[in-house]
Amino acid sequence: MSNWAELTTGKRIKHLRGCDLTQQGLADVAGVSLALVQKAEQDRGELSVGSLLKIAGALKTDVGVILGQQAPRRGMNRGDRASLRQLSDAVHESALGEWEGVDDPSTVGELSKVRDLAWDAYWRSDTSKVSALAAQVLMEGQVRYAGATGAERERLGLVLASTYRVAASCATGFGQRDLALSALTSAKLLARDAGDPMMTALLESTLSWVYLRSAKTPRAVAVAERAALAIEPSFSKVNRPQLLAYGRLMISAAVASSRRDDESAADDYISQAHAAAARLGRDEALYGTHFGPTAAKAEAVGIHVALGNYGRALNLANQRDMTDLPKHMSKVARNRYKLDVALAQCASGLHDQAGNTLVEVGLDAPEWVKHQALPGVIGKRLAKVSTARVRTISELIGVPLIS
Template structure:
């Protein structure tokens, strides 16, 4: 594809629409006429601000992307767009109290089970399932929460907070920052009412990630540092949930510091995370978040890659326990780690190994990998050695790696 800014508005619209959405489908989703879409894609006439906003909303992108002022992320499938739209409706309507028509909401135990399934779907990169389950919990949970009291109300608040958090994580993964922040705002209010320091800490970890995705690295570090200071455990008295939340926050701070190329700070936070992992002694999961020895080591590999310490990253990745990752590790976490390894391999001149690792990731998580930036970076580096090999990989995994 040519430079995004060099394309006409019509060509950019056509590219954003993709092959799975017809012009008629876009017109209906945006609430405009088919003629308007056809003229826009043919570059006949100027689009009004109102039409641009409607088209951007329907395409789940920004007006700046349509106008060529910024490049788009990899295009979402029609199913992913529909799932995120459904999730967005649930996040906003549940927070606003628009839950009319739900006369018999699910029980607390049923909602808690659905919340857990939503997190499992998120870590399996199943956007449609996340949307379906999370939307159900948010809408029905808010109905029950509005009339609950005492211990039941506190438990419902935690279930809802965790569900808003999975919605925020899902939205952030697709670059929908506003939806992510909206969901997280509702989650933080509920966690505060339930007086849960651990859940509040995990929400701050997600907020740090949102800032990191938005290239606000200083803010990402500050958020994680501040939250870690609040929950910092006494290593002789702390509970296991506190160690898990603290360790995850240390990882968030280390990742953000590495993006600022602050190696000293990143190393300090990695050490703190590894100490918390050692105290846990095994990998654990709480409120959709996993942490333990495996997470501390795999995240450390990615941090060293970001710092361009490729030798350290590959040395860590070559340890026996890293060769056979636990089956309990989520698909997303596993493949994110493997992309870091592939980049380190590529940077160390291990091109065949990097290509094999990239193929492995693409075949294991074909939908998830389309929304990641690293495959393109790796592809461009591999293309300097063999464009034919890269084009073959692109066809194999269904991701355009080079123009």
């Protein structure tokens, strides 16, 4: 990994492209200009997060690999690889009916509690715990589901669908797109049979995120928008699950639109998310998904950062009701938000603050941060001011930020 980290971003892209794919071919697959690919491989200028996502998707790799935070094929540590292998086995074997050895499955109530613990572990960025708990629910739940009828079958179907969804979310965070899609395929079948439109809507929100991480931004927007229209609430009558699912889908559409530099659409979607959050009045959770005023405000900061509206993002982040925001968020959501703030600080010339925020993230979520694109982007910008400072940050958080 150290040798890979010592290469420049341009050399990593060229290495990943190999001899079989020309620069024009990469540009065509990624949907970017030939000039952008040429400049990237020559290390001239900075790549936007959107361009990094497109190039990573075209090269079938993760952004962290291109930025040198992970090595190709061996980017994860041994524990993460073992956890994802366990998760993959559970996702595929449970769907295929490979349940040997499960003689006395847990009850629906017991499986529901374990499912909730798996989501709690996900929001703490505890991959090994997510995998172990999700594997238990998927294997035992499918055994019980096969013989269940009536209300018990519907309840089990929703527990299983939500568990496949947390498996998909975990896999997506590590760039395992195919595993995520497999899990979502099983989840959507179960949600359809259970007849719960809110579960179906939240599954589409996760699918939108999978497409976003795969640089398929038009599809990410379309999936979220279509699902939102299917459950659009009446704001005169409060249906809390409906408001939560709708608001989360509006955020998905807004984030994907911001990655397409479509500011008008992003503003429209985030306005709808704010309206849903205001109607809810407080943060709530449904099937492991959190939404409310806190989520809407934090996501708005990230959307403005993605659009390059750094001053607007910092003005929002510095508002009185935003200063304590991270205390009310999960570890993953909190650190996603802080990375957005750090990038806005860096772009606004607040280099010391940006460095301090990046250190806070790295110390709070050391394994999670290795799989994020923004630390590398921030590190390269800070290096123009002080490479010594960036190397110190790299040592503190255990992530190579510059070559």
